């Protein structure tokens with residue numbers, strides 16, 4: 705079976721009016737179906753660029769990206785992308801917002817409508833289907849954004865710092881909800897975050913990038929019993945603090961090298 709995501713020997717260079725900026729160099733990644741992988745690293749090390757390449761928003765200068773065995777040539781509904789900002793349209797109700805992607809893809813129907821309503825209920829938004837985004841809290845809005853991302857039933861989810869605009873408590877609740885929802889449906893996920901503890905608590909595996917240009921510095925499999933626990937309780941499990949310390953030290957080394 706092919707990996708859900710394969711990044712093979714990818715380098716990427718941004719070219720603009722000021723010249724060429726090498727953002728990624730020789731990145732090789734494999735994400736298995738159903739796996740939850742986090743990418744962490746200092747600002748500017750190329751985390752978002754990797755997600756843009758997997759989603760087909762960018763094409764690599766060198767190398768190849770494959771999703772479910774197929775080369776990525778453009779964005780596809782098989783890959784959902786969730787961002788830090790929810791980008792809900794203020795003039796549309798929550799239900800109209802979360803079905804927007806289905807509308808654009810011409811996938812509206814009885815079955816997809818039922819699926820979306822089921823997801824809204826699961827996210828505690830069943831009573832807010834007819835509400836407008838400004839009537840919802842930040843956490844509720846991000847849950848609506850998650851429903852919108854899941855509505856077209858992508859097998860793969862790319863999550864680019866989806867919690868960073870939220871308060872700490874809401875963030876922890878949403879971490880649990882996302883892991884529960886994605887694992888229950890066998891989704892593959894790649895999370896980009898600055899938060900080491902979030903990466904450990906949510907992931908099966910963590911990839912640490914170093915900057916200028918972005919390269920893989922380390923790869924860590926999150927051990928049991930942390931891996932199978934939900935994020936909130938994972939933070940209490942044996943080995944969590946040791947792993948946090950190991951990753952923290954890697955970040956400190958990068959800082960000393962002037963990588964941050």
Ligand SMILES: Nc1ncnc2c1ncn2[C@@H]1O[C@H](COP(=O)(O)OP(=O)(O)OP(=O)(O)O)[C@@H](O)[C@H]1O
Nearest residue numbers: 718719720725727746747748749750751752753754
């Ligand atoms: N359109 C662009 N043109 C030129 N350089 C870019 C462009 N987009 C990103 N870069 C540069 O490429 C590098 C990688 O950017 P990227 O956004 O992928 O990093 P990141 O690790 O996600 O950063 P952050 O953690 O700050 O979000 C950065 O140095 C950034 O300044």
